[in-house]
Amino acid sequence: MRLNKIWTHTSLVLGVGVVCLAFALSMTAQVKTTTKTTSGAATVDNHVESGEVVAVSGNDLVVKMSDGTLRHVANVPESARVTVDGQELGIHQLKPGMKLQRTITTTTTPKTITTVQSVTGKVWYVSPPNSVILTLADGKNQSFKIPKGQKFNVNGQMTDAWGLRKGMTISATKIVEVPVTDVAQTRTVTGEMPPPPPPPPADVPILVVEEVVIPVQVAQAAPAPAALPHTGSQLPLIGLLGFLSLASSFGLRAARKNR
Numbered sequence: 001m002r003l004n005k006i007w008t009h010t011s012l013v014l015g016v017g018v019v020c021l022a023f024a025l026s027m028t029a030q031v032k033t034t035t036k037t038t039s040g041a042a043t044v045d046n047h048v049e050s051g052e053v054v055a056v057s058g059n060d061l062v063v064k065m066s067d068g069t070l071r072h073v074a075n076v077p078e079s080a081r082v083t084v085d086g087q088e089l090g091i092h093q094l095k096p097g098m099k100l101q102r103t104i105t106t107t108t109t110p111k112t113i114t115t116v117q118s119v120t121g122k123v124w125y126v127s128p129p130n131s132v133i134l135t136l137a138d139g140k141n142q143s144f145k146i147p148k149g150q151k152f153n154v155n156g157q158m159t160d161a162w163g164l165r166k167g168m169t170i171s172a173t174k175i176v177e178v179p180v181t182d183v184a185q186t187r188t189v190t191g192e193m194p195p196p197p198p199p200p201p202a203d204v205p206i207l208v209v210e211e212v213v214i215p216v217q218v219a220q221a222a223p224a225p226a227a228l229p230h231t232g233s234q235l236p237l238i239g240l241l242g243f244l245s246l247a248s249s250f251g252l253r254a255a256r257k258n259r
Contacts, residue, residue, distance in 0.1 A: 036116075109184075111181070
């Protein structure tokens with residue numbers, strides 16, 4: 001007998017569970033739900049970073065930023081592209097000296113998601129202020145949890161859960177507004193080739209030597225006179241010969257005396 005009572009109690013519990021499950025399943029079909037999303041004014045923020053390529057090794061990139069710091073970007077994906085002079089370049093085409101500029105555009109859009117749930121039925125049982133069981137248009141009963149502050153429309157009059165009575169035909173609408181923020185980012189990387197090297201200097205000699213022609217004046221010998229001047233005479237020569245002859249005679253005489 002005791003076993004029969006336990007089995008009967010278990011059957012009742014299972015039966016209630018099946019009914020609640022049926023209520024939960026039918027509620028999806030009976031409650032009409034509409035969702036609407038409205039967007040507010042979007043705000044756009046642009047953040048620009050610039051730098052110069054220092055080194056490229058495989059898929060690793062080292063960039064010297066505009067503030068002087070070095071940034072190591074590891075494992076750059078093969079799909080990453082840089083727009084340089086209208087051409088799309090990959091990581092392996094970047095060269096030291098290239099100027100890079102990355103623009104991060106963040107678009108923030110406030111949105112409001114409005115969910116409207118509505119149901120119409122006849123009150124079968126009410127337990128204010130928590131729940132109400134309605135008989136819906138298909139003849140099935142369905143239990144609903146009453147939200148705090150929920151109002152019901154009864155023949156054009158609005159009332160709360162305490163004003164409901166069995167047999168009343170009511171309709172209820174639940175409106176839920178959820179504010180959300182939609183944030184979207186786009187990244188654009190552009191660059192420019194390094195400036196070409198300066199042209200080699202022209203062939204200009206380091207030392208310039210100028211030829212300076214110094215004129216040399218050669219002294220020219222004066223031409224010999226054609227004849228002695230009329231003031232010239234042979235008397236000095238004759239006097240010199242006479243003096244020599246006289247000296248010789250004195251010398252011979254002295255030599256003889258000595259003998």
